[in-house]
Amino acid sequence: MKVKQQLLIKKLGYGLLLALTLVLTACGAKKSNQSGTSSQTLKLAAAAQLNTIDISTSSGYGQTGNVYESFYRLGNNGKPAAGLAKSAKVSADGQTYTFTLRTAKWSNGDPITAHDFVYSWRRTIDPATKSEYAYLFNGIKNAEAISEGKLTPDKLGISAPNKKTVVVNLDRPISYFKVLMAYPLFAPQNQKVVEKYGKKYATNSKYMVYSGPFKISGWKGTNNSWKFVKNNQYWDAKKVKLQTISYKVVSDAQTSLDLYQNNQLDLSKLSQEQVANYENDKEYIQYPYSYVSFLSYNFANTDANKKKLLANRDARLAISLALDRKQLTKKVLGNGSLVPTGFVSTDLAKNPKTGQDFSVEQKTTNTMDYNTKLAKVKWQAAQKATGIHKITLTILAGNDNGDDPSTGIVIQYLKGQLEKVLSGLTIKIRAVPTQVATSERREGKFDIALAGWGADFNDPISFLTIPETGTDYNYGKYHNSEYDALLEKAAKTDANNVEQRWEDMVQASKLLSNDQGITPLYQSVYSFMQKSDVKGIIHNTAGTQWNYKYAYIK
Numbered sequence: 001m002k003v004k005q006q007l008l009i010k011k012l013g014y015g016l017l018l019a020l021t022l023v024l025t026a027c028g029a030k031k032s033n034q035s036g037t038s039s040q041t042l043k044l045a046a047a048a049q050l051n052t053i054d055i056s057t058s059s060g061y062g063q064t065g066n067v068y069e070s071f072y073r074l075g076n077n078g079k080p081a082a083g084l085a086k087s088a089k090v091s092a093d094g095q096t097y098t099f100t101l102r103t104a105k106w107s108n109g110d111p112i113t114a115h116d117f118v119y120s121w122r123r124t125i126d127p128a129t130k131s132e133y134a135y136l137f138n139g140i141k142n143a144e145a146i147s148e149g150k151l152t153p154d155k156l157g158i159s160a161p162n163k164k165t166v167v168v169n170l171d172r173p174i175s176y177f178k179v180l181m182a183y184p185l186f187a188p189q190n191q192k193v194v195e196k197y198g199k200k201y202a203t204n205s206k207y208m209v210y211s212g213p214f215k216i217s218g219w220k221g222t223n224n225s226w227k228f229v230k231n232n233q234y235w236d237a238k239k240v241k242l243q244t245i246s247y248k249v250v251s252d253a254q255t256s257l258d259l260y261q262n263n264q265l266d267l268s269k270l271s272q273e274q275v276a277n278y279e280n281d282k283e284y285i286q287y288p289y290s291y292v293s294f295l296s297y298n299f300a301n302t303d304a305n306k307k308k309l310l311a312n313r314d315a316r317l318a319i320s321l322a323l324d325r326k327q328l329t330k331k332v333l334g335n336g337s338l339v340p341t342g343f344v345s346t347d348l349a350k351n352p353k354t355g356q357d358f359s360v361e362q363k364t365t366n367t368m369d370y371n372t373k374l375a376k377v378k379w380q381a382a383q384k385a386t387g388i389h390k391i392t393l394t395i396l397a398g399n400d401n402g403d404d405p406s407t408g409i410v411i412q413y414l415k416g417q418l419e420k421v422l423s424g425l426t427i428k429i430r431a432v433p434t435q436v437a438t439s440e441r442r443e444g445k446f447d448i449a450l451a452g453w454g455a456d457f458n459d460p461i462s463f464l465t466i467p468e469t470g471t472d473y474n475y476g477k478y479h480n481s482e483y484d485a486l487l488e489k490a491a492k493t494d495a496n497n498v499e500q501r502w503e504d505m506v507q508a509s510k511l512l513s514n515d516q517g518i519t520p521l522y523q524s525v526y527s528f529m530q531k532s533d534v535k536g537i538i539h540n541t542a543g544t545q546w547n548y549k550y551a552y553i554k
Helices: 114-125 143-147 191-200 253-261 272-278 304-310 313-321 325-333 372-386 405-421 434-442 481-493 498-515
Strands: 041-046 072-074 080-082 085-090 096-101 158-162 165-169 214-217 225-230 244-249 267-269 284-297 391-398 425-432 448-454 518-530
Touching: 041 267, 114 143, 114 158, 114 165, 114 191, 253 267, 272 518, 304 313, 304 372, 304 391, 313 372, 313 518, 325 405, 325 518, 372 405, 391 405, 391 434, 405 425, 405 448, 425 434, 434 448, 481 498
Parallel strands: 041 244, 391 425, 391 448
Antiparallel strands: 072 080, 085 096, 096 165, 158 165, 214 225, 225 244, 267 518, 284 448, 284 518
């Protein structure tokens, strides 16, 4: 299964996690937190300008589920909720889905038809579009061949026998397909509008039409403020209480907190320094995210000694065992981050039979525990096996202008801890702009990289495909044939057997931990101040995290 080409621009640091993520805040004097808002307007800060509103070329969908809707939308606990599909049927073999559309309109009044879905999917999967998310189409008939330029987009397994019916054919059953269909990537697009505006399409909020509960207003491509306004043409508009969601880019942390305390923002993300000051406040709230930061190793290093050492399993285990993740999350970060049990995040998916969280089942001993004694034993074994007793390794990290303080303190912790525990190891740090770091990782110009991944949907496979052989995000060229076989089994042989598929993924995650193909460090949990009169926000740990359809100001 192929994965994204460039999403690490948003996934290598908190500040760039999503184009519309809520902005970091910093310390400040505490004032009254009462909003006093009488109108149904939600006031939010954005970490950065919107780079695009074209779903085919977007690099993040954290909040755009509020303006673009597919067959479903993401509801509570990552479950698909009612969207543009009135009903759906699936064939006995799990490879054909037939969606019947409800009567719905675009924000300009045009009817939303089955053809709009066909057109949108073909436009996105076309290699010429260069969609960063094209890999999510894999499993839909002919998607991989189209992405590779071997077939034309019209061969994609989607058709519209009439205006109200969409038929999707799969190459194999996809157990998470319904959740996938809640992703804005799979929303329809209005061909008439795309062709009308041509190159202007999606360069301005007025050169776009919307299928979700809100539409974008006042965005001109580079400005620092815009709005989501209620879409009165939306099929379920009567359920939408908010009239406006206003966004402004706030890059200064102190300014952001001041705006919140002066009732000009309704949510404000707390920095690690602020958590201790506000965690007992009645308006303090935490929103977890299925984003795991990890160390990526370059198994194709051009330096022979570095390649030899990093290819040694004992060396990688030693690095992992030398790190105290509890200290890292509680004292170094201090922002509520979680200690991971493996590569797959906590609260992402539960066992279909027992209801137990995947994170519990993937846990393996002597792989991610803090055990300096065992770390030294493993390191000495690696030194003996490779004949390398002194080496300098560089940790590459992306951090734009130091705007994510966690990146700096994490890499300093890693340097100090690894050099203290592992004799003969010297760590250098290369902190560069995120885009530079991403480019260097893609080109294999690194020894170890501080990286991260956030799940696109609520299924362990969203994480587990990243280290698979040949995937586009496996920048370190990790390879384990047994691991690949387990994922192949989960994707094909056991695709229709939910319990066996689950077990395949558990075993794959355990194998990855035992091999330390990557070394997980921490899972992000974001702390906020949220006005007490803001109600009804639905937040999910994966995919389109923020759903404001039912939000309101009390």
